[in-house]
Amino acid sequence: MLSFQQPAFYQSSKCFVTHGVMGHVDPKQPPSKGKPWTAFAAQDFVYTADLILPQEVFEVVQDKLLKDEAIPQYKRVVMSLHDVLTGDFFNSYIKQGSVLMLSEGRRGIDNVFALKSGHLTMFLDKEAYERAGLVGKPHGVKGNRGIKPRWIVEIDLNSSSMIKGKKGYDRLIYASKNAFSDPMTWLFCNMTSRVPDPDPLTPFNPTICTSNPSTTQDIDALVPTLIPPADTSEQTARDKLEDFSSDVYEWLSLVRLQSPRILKGDSIDPYLSIYRVPDGSQSAKVCKITWRGFLSPSWTRQTMIDLFTTLPSKAWFSFSTTTFSKGLAADNTECTFLRPPNSSGEYLVWEVKSHE
Amino acid sequence: MLVPTKKDHQSIAADLLNRAFEPEEATKILTEKVIQRPLFLCPTSPPPADARRARQLAAKRAKEQRRTKALKPKPLSATQRKKQGLYQIPKEGQKYKLFEPLHNLWLGYITEILGNEVYTGGEAAGAKLASADFHGAGVEVVRSGCVSRVGIKGIVVKDGKFAFEIITVKNKVKLVPKEGTIFRVEVPVPMITKTTETTEAKEGEEKKESNMVFELHGDQFKLRSADRATRKFRAHFSKTL
Numbered sequence: 001m002l003s004f005q006q007p008a009f010y011q012s013s014k015c016f017v018t019h020g021v022m023g024h025v026d027p028k029q030p031p032s033k034g035k036p037w038t039a040f041a042a043q044d045f046v047y048t049a050d051l052i053l054p055q056e057v058f059e060v061v062q063d064k065l066l067k068d069e070a071i072p073q074y075k076r077v078v079m080s081l082h083d084v085l086t087g088d089f090f091n092s093y094i095k096q097g098s099v100l101m102l103s104e105g106r107r108g109i110d111n112v113f114a115l116k117s118g119h120l121t122m123f124l125d126k127e128a129y130e131r132a133g134l135v136g137k138p139h140g141v142k143g144n145r146g147i148k149p150r151w152i153v154e155i156d157l158n159s160s161s162m163i164k165g166k167k168g169y170d171r172l173i174y175a176s177k178n179a180f181s182d183p184m185t186w187l188f189c190n191m192t193s194r195v196p197d198p199d200p201l202t203p204f205n206p207t208i209c210t211s212n213p214s215t216t217q218d219i220d221a222l223v224p225t226l227i228p229p230a231d232t233s234e235q236t237a238r239d240k241l242e243d244f245s246s247d248v249y250e251w252l253s254l255v256r257l258q259s260p261r262i263l264k265g266d267s268i269d270p271y272l273s274i275y276r277v278p279d280g281s282q283s284a285k286v287c288k289i290t291w292r293g294f295l296s297p298s299w300t301r302q303t304m305i306d307l308f309t310t311l312p313s314k315a316w317f318s319f320s321t322t323t324f325s326k327g328l329a330a331d332n333t334e335c336t337f338l339r340p341p342n343s344s345g346e347y348l349v350w351e352v353k354s355h356e
Numbered sequence: 357m358l359v360p361t362k363k364d365h366q367s368i369a370a371d372l373l374n375r376a377f378e379p380e381e382a383t384k385i386l387t388e389k390v391i392q393r394p395l396f397l398c399p400t401s402p403p404p405a406d407a408r409r410a411r412q413l414a415a416k417r418a419k420e421q422r423r424t425k426a427l428k429p430k431p432l433s434a435t436q437r438k439k440q441g442l443y444q445i446p447k448e449g450q451k452y453k454l455f456e457p458l459h460n461l462w463l464g465y466i467t468e469i470l471g472n473e474v475y476t477g478g479e480a481a482g483a484k485l486a487s488a489d490f491h492g493a494g495v496e497v498v499r500s501g502c503v504s505r506v507g508i509k510g511i512v513v514k515d516g517k518f519a520f521e522i523i524t525v526k527n528k529v530k531l532v533p534k535e536g537t538i539f540r541v542e543v544p545v546p547m548i549t550k551t552t553e554t555t556e557a558k559e560g561e562e563k564k565e566s567n568m569v570f571e572l573h574g575d576q577f578k579l580r581s582a583d584r585a586t587r588k589f590r591a592h593f594s595k596t597l
Contacts, residue, residue, distance in 0.1 A: 133506025
């Protein structure tokens, strides 16, 4: 009642850098093993995707990625959990297809439901968990759980025991009727292009939203040398890589933010900004394409494969994806990929992971 | 030296008595109280200080005490109580149908207690309900710290101090502890129907019955129903809700 604010156990996000060599990408056999691919597949729901390219190769990409069929779509719909778990929607979308769904809310504060490839994850507060009657695990920083712990309930809806009449499914339906009976807003993304014939979503009047890519062209930027340092000796190689990767990541982030600091004629008072483009930067034209919406990791994988197949192998590019925030604001996970120019399969991946 | 002979010598006792009493009385006293006095062979003096004797006497006394104690009636121990099975419902008796009449009786009892408060609810209804008896009530576990209890629904068969015994529709008797559990009870309430103002359209509708729903917090309820009748319930702020 009159309790003071819980102490916040803040742990900063960590960035993991991987520098490696990739094999050849075959579009007919989409790769799923190995570092850049697993990093992208590990994200759950992608919110923003950015692509940074040299201006010369933009036309090549434009035909493939920016045409109408390639633009990803998602839907916003108001349903209750009971509607999601019963009827045609359950049978056609969840049991057979592969869909992504995310409900409205922030994970540490509201009750959030996430559905990815048949796995339903519920992030619940204490009251909702106790009223639901489903078995779950404690969630949250261990020191912060206190009197009001939060809970995660994970259910595999694809398993054969999730049909009407079985105990596990019946308990889930009971919970959805009693504890989660209010309708909530969901974001829905169908990962396959196959839509069942009487679309089970239409009775709920979904709003179709398209994530139109926004392009920014002809950025007169100072581009640093994007070639990673060759390994000279073991002691210095690690330090050099660390310096190189932090400089390049900083530069790429500034391009994504469309910051004027990387532009050619920038002369800001050093009192206001002490950023300087790394040494050896040359002037070049750069363009940036951004997609924003409810995107799936399979879309990012497909886009990466398209980029590898369409772009000339000498050109460099950088592709980065950011997920929805997991808790309080600015707590996203992010994955950035860079293919240096004139490389044969060399790559750099930065994975920013939040504490949760 | 003179040796006293038997004949000469009258006993000293006789001499003394002749001095105090008359002759006939003196002879009477002499015969009765001196010559014919009984001499006990084992006088009642305190027993000799013997450890064996003392132990034997102590054992005898203890035995006497135990016999008198064993004759007194004592309460049963827990194992003996369980063996008797007084509070166990026999297998033939574990039928939901058998308890439905009890449930109807309870509904009548509760509506009688609440009177007009069925429609208004509030604190007065709460006070009455808190001291009511819940044997035969239809309850459903709505929220619990132990998630497997949520969803148990049935008629209360036994209202113990720390737990409810509930019989479910599937004829199973479930023991649900009261701690950390919230029970929901629904009492059907007859709605007041309007008689003259009904329009054509409403005639087709049935008389609607609504329920008075209330939730019991088991944490605050850990008393036998007999004890609850006299207890005053005060509003507490719960740390765990």
